[in-house]
Amino acid sequence: MHYRRIKQIKIIITIKVADSDCCAFLCALLVVAFNMLMLEQLKVYAVPNLAVDYIIAGRWKVTKFLGNGLFGSVYDVIDMQSENEEHYAAKVEYTESLPTLEGEGHILKEMKNKDHICKLITSGNDGRINYMILTLTGKNLLQVQEEIPNYMFRKTDVFKIAVQCFEAIRELHEEQYVHCDIKPENFAVERNGTFDKLYLLDFGIARKLSPKDAKHNLRYGYKEDVMACFCMIMSMYRGLLYANRYQIENEFKELSNGKRNMKSSKNNYPKEFLEVYNYLDGLLQTDMPDYMKRMELLELLSRADRLSSSVNCVSPKPGSFDTIRQVTELGEKLWRRTTAASTTDEQDDSSTVELPTVDIKAGLLGDDARSRHSTRRTRQFVDPFQKSVDEARGNIVMQAVQASCDEVTENWGSQHVMKKRNAWTKMKKQHYYVLVPGSESKPTVQSTDGPRPVSGRCWTAMNETQTAFGKVVIDYVDTLLDGETGFRFRNNCLEAVKQLDNQYALTMWENVQLLADMILSACKKGENGFVDRTSSEYKLKFGRLMLDYLQKQFVEFMRGVVKERLHQAQMGAVPGAPGLVTAFLNVLMPTPYPGYENVLINQQPVWAIIYYCLRAGHVQAAKSVAEEAGPSLTAVVRAFDRLDSVTAEPMDFNDDDDILLEYEKASNSTGDPYKRAVYCWLTLNDWMDTVPVFDRIEDWLWIKLRQTVLTQRRLSMVKNSKSKYRINMLPLDALQEVVLFEHGEKYFLRHRSPLVYWTALWFSGQFEAAIEFMCRQGELLRSCAVHVALALYADGLLACDDQNDDIQGPLLDVNRGCSPLCRLNLVRLVVSYTSQFENQSPSVALKYFYLLRRFHDHAHNSMFAVCFEKLLRQQADRNHLLGCINETGSLKPGCIDSFKFERHQTIAYVAKTAHARGQWQLALQCYELIDDVDKALQLLTNMLFSVVARQEREDGLRTTVLTLANKMHDRLASSKAKCNNVAIFQKILLIGNYFTIYFNGEFNQAFQLLRRIDLIPMNVSEKDFYVSSSFNLPDKIRLLLPELLLSYMNMLIEDCKLFHCESSKRGFSGANSKDDLKAMAEALISFASLIRLRLPGGFLGLLVHKKAAMI
Known part of the structure; x- marks a missing residue:
């Protein structure tokens, strides 16, 4: 009852409900809260307790x-x-x-x-x-x-x-x-x-x-x-x-x-x-604080402690010095050890020297037996004089060691600090620079173009890779703007990569160049300028092209192996594929592999020769080897006979059951891996993942693509693809899902090389997934991946959605079961790439954005315009990009003016966006640049209307608007704008100038300017005319009438005060007496009561009260 009579203090305290360790804290807080009479106001928040697998x-x-x-x-x-x-x-x-x-x-x-x-x-x-x-x-x-x-x-x-x-x-x-x-x-x-x-x-x-x-x-x-x-x-x-x-x-x-x-x-x-x-x-x-100086001191202490630990890492053994020679030897050895310790941070335990402390004798540097003997002798004969001599000897050694350690530590520490400082300075100059606002010293970097970004933002210069690719993009875009054709974008990118001296990037671009050339030569583009990658024709041609490329590469590989081992290969002078394959096998397997079947030809198993002939793309050579092997391979010879001589594909799948029957018979008996590999090449069976021959990524892709070609050919020729024997259909879409989903990045990265997974994606036709993967493999490969995407898009080979791609969407859109399997968000890829240097090199970023001109967001705005507007917001000097109109009315061009066809649409989008955001100055500048004078007048009129009748504030908006309006008056009024818009603008600008003079107390000039405004009566005879004409006034001007009436009444009051002065000077209103002034005030009040305008509450009463003050 006592506590209820005390005034409650409403304070909410938030506490935490956690584990048992917080119980003491919770109890103490509750006691304090009770004593503070706040127990009922406690608000308890629980912390989330998520279960595993949530x-x-x-x-x-x-x-x-x-x-x-x-x-x-x-x-x-x-x-x-x-x-x-x-x-x-x-x-x-x-x-x-x-x-x-x-x-x-x-x-x-x-x-x-x-x-x-x-x-x-x-x-x-x-x-x-x-x-x-x-x-x-x-x-x-x-x-x-x-x-x-x-x-x-x-x-x-x-x-x-x-x-x-x-x-x-x-x-x-x-x-x-x-x-x-x-x-x-x-x-x-x-x-x-x-x-x-x-x-x-x-x-x-x-x-x-x-x-x-x-x-x-x-x-x-x-x-x-x-x-x-x-x-x-x-x-x-x-x-x-x-x-x-x-x-x-x-x-x-x-x-x-x-x-x-x-x-x-x-x-x-x-x-x-x-x-x-x-x-x-x-x-x-x-x-x-000066962190650098203090951290160097602590780091030096760490080095010194580590040095002493390397010298004194085990406990010292007690002992004594027998001769001066032993003391000398110990001193020399200690000096050598400590000198060596200064060059490394760690010493092997077996090479350390045991040092005594001040109170313990130094041990001898001899064998264990002698040390034990010395120890026993020391224990038996304890001579005080000898003990003092030993202590003196130990002190001499310790002083020498301590002096050497101090000298080594000091020299090494100073050299180390100086070396680290020089390395840090060199790295800052050679790589990237980050400006921190308010720093005293800023690195000087030559700007590539344009102004620096807004103060307070960090910027980075373009690195060597970005600069090389940027030059190619600039030349390519300039060629497009000039209307020229024939610029080989991919070739120039490849030349730029060759200058970077990176094997990963060079290999990737060589494969891109080769594959793009092959596809473009074999497939036609549609009306939209893109190759239809969803058609069966494309999938079949793509499989054939990849097979042909992998087979030619393997021929070069065999020739290289044979050339390096000519003595072991024993190729001889017989030309042709069988001779090359036999020589290659002589190097690869000097003795036949265990488990081979059938006969040997030239001391090599026949199935191995047939397989490598097929792997090299020489089907006729494989057939001749099978014929030479005799009747045991008759079924294989018949299978070769039904193949097309050009494409090496079955001409008719109706008799495919014969070879499938042979496969069924051999599947349970054969152990020859090369025989299994040959059957995988001939038929659509299910052995591919169990054959050890396909252990390299190129071989694995080769056999998978062969199965894909057979599948696509079978689907195009046979309506009913069913068979009474086991077949394994593998269309291109299924192969892509195997690479991307069933195996995936984790499987292929076991080889610890990004090129392995990239090769699997690239040669299975998943260009978009390959590009996305390379974007996550470091800055160099990311730059290469971005320009590979741009090159494929220019060639019409990239799968992307030019109607739905935007900056916020996912980089890779994967739709399982669709064709193509992946679509790349090229907009996000380019925007994220240019974000690294767009503030420092905005004109280069604009060239990249121009390549996105055919893309649109969900509101059907050009992505070039969207990216340009985003870039413009980040710049301090917008005139560099946008351009401006000089006071003389001439155009000062900006970077956007080089894009002639996109200029008007882009600036119009910037104006609309800036207007919606309230950035009226930017919107006004854009409306002027595209000659949309009516919108510019309307915008400036609205801004004038909002500030014209108010006094200046801290933001200075009124002065800014009026200054800009007066500056643009002649230019806008003389343009091809609507007469009504020009008239309203001029009238409101005149009213704004009037109020500026009125607020400054210059009533004489203000009275003259009010007569020019011509909106309110100055005497009784003008009242009826102005009342009737007020009905036709625009709304914006009618809404300014109360402010004009009030200011006019205040000037009449000031003029009335002049009649009380002894000066004989006439007032600024032209009235001859106070009665004239009162008559003018009465006409004003009558006019305010007759016009059809909802005046502020009590406004007429205010005017009457002010007239009554005119005594």
């Missing part, structure tokens, strides 16, 4: 729970759309809880290029939860420390962790963010568990510092982050799990003030730690 957004499958955050949970998920089942981290929260993920996602987007901050993959909403997908890291530092014996890190690891932590905080601070929650739980190691790279986590309470914050005494800034990190490192150095930061700071303050000695300190800190603390303690919260 699927987020239809893509991310939960595999393991990782932990809880403040308002959400973290899970290990796999990407079900990835062939490799890649693992990621998913942070989830309920939608009704506090939206912390939204702010953290915004920070991660700004940190996307940082080395020590996780990359944001995607984020969104899935029902009741918000989610965010990040790259997966290893354990956090607290978890790692808990697994270490005695919680004690190695000193080398502490120094390494310190360097990585400060580097991570530096990357965050460079973007003006402070973390506000630095602790071991928010630093994670790599997934392999090493300390080579640490990641900074959890930006839920991070905040951004603004320049205004420097003027205030902040509680949390840059200093607080680095000081918290320093204390965290000290706790790891001391082996404390949960360190007291106040205790660590107090200890270092005593060390800094001299109240405690560094050597007498029980923690035995290195003196460099005190230097770091003194530097950090002297900073303000908004001061940016």
Whole structure:
């Protein structure tokens, strides 16, 4: 009852319901809340608890729970759309809880290029939860420390962790963010568990510092982050799990003030730690620390500790020095060991020298027996004088070693730091540059064209590959704009690739060139300029072309093998395919393989010779070998007889059952792999995946394409393709599904070469999937893949949807069961590629966008116009791209003017889009550029109407609009615009100029300008005329009448005040007396009451009240 009489304070506190570790925190908070009389106002939010195998957004499958955050949970998920089942981290929260993920996602987007901050993959909403997908890291530092014996890190690891932590905080601070929650739980190691790279986590309470914050005494800034990190490192150095930061700071303050000695300190800190603390303690919260200097110091400490560990890696053995010679030998050996240790970070345990500490005697460098003897003798004869001599000898050696170690460490450390600095400077100059807003020194890069982007955005220069391909695209587009034909885009791209000296890219482009030439020579284009890849004719011709190419390549391969081993090949002078095949087999298999069947010809199995003749495309040679083998191969000879002499395909499938019967008989008995391979070539059987001969990607593709050709031929000739024997139909669409789905990227990448999977996709006719795959194989191959797509599109070979492709759509649209199987989103491919350099080289990006002119979005807008508008929004100087109209009325051309046929449509789209967004100046500029004067006048009139009667504000919009309107008045009024639009514009502009003079208090000029406006009566006789003419006024001008009436009444009042002055000067209104002024005011009030206009409430009363003030 007592508490009910106290006034309640309505504050909502949000707490977390998590695991049992938070119970103590929860109970304490409830007690405090009860004492604060807020128990009924507590709002409890639960964190998501997702089950294993739960699927987020239809893509991310939960595999393991990782932990809880403040308002959400973290899970290990796999990407079900990835062939490799890649693992990621998913942070989830309920939608009704506090939206912390939204702010953290915004920070991660700004940190996307940082080395020590996780990359944001995607984020969104899935029902009741918000989610965010990040790259997966290893354990956090607290978890790692808990697994270490005695919680004690190695000193080398502490120094390494310190360097990585400060580097991570530096990357965050460079973007003006402070973390506000630095602790071991928010630093994670790599997934392999090493300390080579640490990641900074959890930006839920991070905040951004603004320049205004420097003027205030902040509680949390840059200093607080680095000081918290320093204390965290000290706790790891001391082996404390949960360190007291106040205790660590107090200890270092005593060390800094001299109240405690560094050597007498029980923690035995290195003196460099005190230097770091003194530097950090002297900073303000908004001061940016010098990270580079401190990290170099910690890295040098790490190197020194690692060097000492390599020299002193085992415990010293007690012993004594018997002679001065032994002391000398030990000193020389120690010098050699420490000198060698300076050139490497790790030493073999067997080559280390055992050094004693200050209080223990140095052991002898001899065999174990002598060492044990010396040890026994030392234990038996303990002479105080000898002991002092041994200690002196040990001190001499230790001083020499310490001096050498200091010298080596200092020299090596300075050289290492200098080398790293030079390498970093060289890399920045040769590769890419990133401008950070507000940096003192910016690298100078020669701009390829145009202005730099808006200040505050990052830009990158074009690399060597992009520049080479960009020149080809520029020449190609210029040729198209000039109306010329015959530019060989693919050939020029191939020449550009040859200059890059990359074998992967060169091999890919050579195959592209060859395949495109073969298809274009064999297939005709349709009326739309594209080859119909869905027709049966195309599929049959494609299979034949690929077979012919693979067979010719294999002939060259055999010749190369034989040429290298002429003595072993024993080819002889007999020309023809059988001789080449026999010589090749002499090299490949000097002795016949076990399990061969039938006879030997030239000491080689007949089935192997027949197979390699077929593999080389020499069917007649294979037939002659089968005939030479005798009656055992009669069925095979008959099968060869029914083949067409040109295409090597069956002329009639009606008698196909004979060879299928032979296949059925041999399937259960033969063990000869080459016999199985020959039957795979002859018939549509199901042996292909069980024949070990097809172990190379080229052989596998060759036999698959042979089966595809037989299938397409059979489907085109036989209406009913059924047979009483087993047949395995493999049309081209089925082969493509086998490569893309049944095997897939994971299967082919076992060879660890992207060319293997690319070859399987390319030679199975899946150009789009091959391009998409190469886009994920590094920047060089990505650039090549983009231009392969452009080349195929120019040749009419690319499957894409020019009516539905857009920037936001998926890059590859896969429709299983359709033909073609995949369609490539060329728009997204080109836009994502040009986004790397469009800010620095906008004119080059425009050339790429021109190639998308035939594509349209869902609103039927040209993608060239859409991409141009997107690029224009990112530029600071739009005139470089758009052009402008000078004050003299002449056109200053921009980059868009070189695209003559697309110029008008593109600028019209930009004007419409800018008008809808409220960018009236850009829209006005565009309307002028396309000579749409009526829309320009209407837009400028609307802007004038919205600001003409109001006083100037902080945004300066009124001055901007009036200045621009006065500047464009003569140009717009003299154009071919509608007379009505010109008249309204001129009248409102005149009213705007009147109010400008009126607001400045220049009533004499304002009164004269009001007479020119000619909208309100200046005396009683004009009242009726203006009342009748007000009915015909446009709405925009009629709506401005109340402001004009009020301003006129205020000027009459000011003029009335002049009659009270002793000056004999006449007022600006022309009235001779106060009575004249009152009459003019009465005419004004009468006019306001007679016009058909809904005046503001109380407006007439206001005018009457102002007239009454004219005394």
